[in-house]
Amino acid sequence: MKIYVQKYGGTSVGTPQRIKNVAERIIKKSGNGVGMVVVVSAMGDTTDKLLELAYEITPNPPDREIDMLLATGEQISISLLAMAIGALGHPVISLTGGQVGIITDDVHKKARILRVNSKRILEELNKGKIVIVAGFQGITENNEITTLGRGGSDTTAVALAAALNADLCEIYTDVDGVYTADPRIVPEAMKLDIISYDEMLEMASLGAKVLHPRSVELAKQYNVNLEVKSSFNENKGTIIKGETGMEGILRVSGITHDKNIAKVAILGVPDKPGIAYKVFSDLADNNINVDMIIQSIRHEKVNDISFTVGKDELDKTVSIMRKTVEEIGAKGIEYDKNVAKVSVVGAGINKSEVAKAMFQALADEEINIQMISTSEIKISCLIDLQMTERAVKAIHNKFILNGIEIRHQDAI
Structure with missing residues (x-):
């Protein structure tokens, strides 16, 4: 028996009629030796509404009870579907x-x-049933309900596909696939037919909302056949797979942006061994993910350490760092929520030619760069929040619309 795993997001099941439409789509694909496992998110903005209720009760709801509450959203969806x-x-x-x-x-x-x-x-599939699974949630060894964080339904779908050795995992959303930029900002953005796991992982982690980064990590680890498609039409989507291009060609696959980010700076940090370890171990011990990091020398024996975190974790980060500042003898802490990260993603992207073109695009728009980070397949810049849309359009025009293609000097 072939096994297909499908995932439908909150918009896809946002109304009773949409749920009925999804039901018809699922049945159409089932049968003829195909077992269907369907992962569903909470309807529409149900999760946000549940969170609002929690914070109306108390400004500091316990994490355990938040999970208990939010898990009900997916239970509504799966039962209705x-x-x-x-x-x-x-x-x-x-x-x-x-x-x-x-x-x-x-x-x-x-x-x-x-x-x-x-x-x-597998037992239910062998009985001929379609299996509808609540995304975004799991259970601990001690039978405590947990949630997987924003975008967790994607992770659920890929994890099930890996465990079941599924023939295909389809992620249905309200867009046709993965685009070279957010079409709401760049109307000229183009849909990608194929993208590699690594490129998709970078795009997802850098702000693209189509897939959650953890789901792409799992897909790559277990070689899951993954496709992103729209639940509102029958158009072909974007296939996510292994390496997709010839060696030697550097081509930007997409431009991403992330407004859910904040910059934190620890000022006047003593320049001695173990200080950076103390700062980032305190953050890691509290499950706070750090992205861009810069250490700059103010004067002899004193440094500043700047880094970025998710905007939703800023208050927690500042609270922890104030204690750390006292313990390490730093001068103080500053933070800024009015920042955004823009990135270019593509194979071999950390070449000077690509950086030159990106920085030129920003300079032409008089956009200042506050921080820079790179990897083998991305370059990210921290900029002023108000400049986000202008930056995305400028970089997209530079690389995608103008078709810039850079080759290694020793390309085959």
């Missing part, structure tokens, strides 16, 4: 993350999947 499929005459069952054996660690609000027990799903 199962009803819709059942009403069309097809055997179906809805299951929570815990019921299908998605075992996670005990970090509430952003748990990581430890393993998946596929026994229950």
Whole structure:
């Protein structure tokens, strides 16, 4: 039996009619030796509404109770979708993350999947049922409900596809696939037919909203056949796979931006061994992810350390760092929420020619660069928040519309 895993986001199941449409799509693909496993997110903005309720009750809701609350959103979706499929005459069952054996660690609000027990799903598939699974959630060894963080349903779908050795994992969203930039900012953005795991991982981690980074990591690790498609039409989507191009050609695949970012600076840091370790271990111990990092020398024996974190973790970060500043004898702390990160992504992107073209595009628009970070396949710049759209358009015009292609000097 072939096994297909599909994932439908909140917009795709945002209304009763859309749920019925999804049910018809699922049934159309099932049968003829195909077992269907469908992962569903909470309807529309249900998760945000549940969070609003929590913060109306208390300004500091416990993480455990947040998970208990948010997990109900996906349970609504799976039960309604199962009803819709059942009403069309097809055997179906809805299951929570815990019921299908998605075992996670005990970090509430952003748990990581430890393993998946596929026994229950395979039993239901062998009975001829379509299996509807709640995304975004799991359960610990101690039977505590956990959630996987924003975009966790993508991770659920890929994890199930890997555990089931599925033939295909389709991620259905409200867009046709992965674009060279956000079409809402750049109307000329083009859909990519194919993109590599590494490029998609960078784009996802740098602000592209189509897929969650952790889902791409899993897909790459287990070589999951992945495709991003629209749930509102039958258009071909974007295939995410291994390496996609010839060696020697440097081509930018996409331009991303991230407004959910903040800059933190620790000022007057003593220049001695162990200080950086202390700063970033305090952050790591509190599960705060750090992105761009710069250490600059103010004068002899004193440095400044700047880094970026998610805007939603800024308050927690500042609180932790104030204590760290006292312990290491630094002068103080500053932070800025009015920043954004723009990035170019593509194979071999850390070449000077690519950096030159990106920096020129920003300079032509008189956009100042505050921080820079690079990897083998991306260059990121921290800029003023108000300049985000202008920067994305300028960089997209430079690389995509003008078709800049840079070759290694020793290209074959």
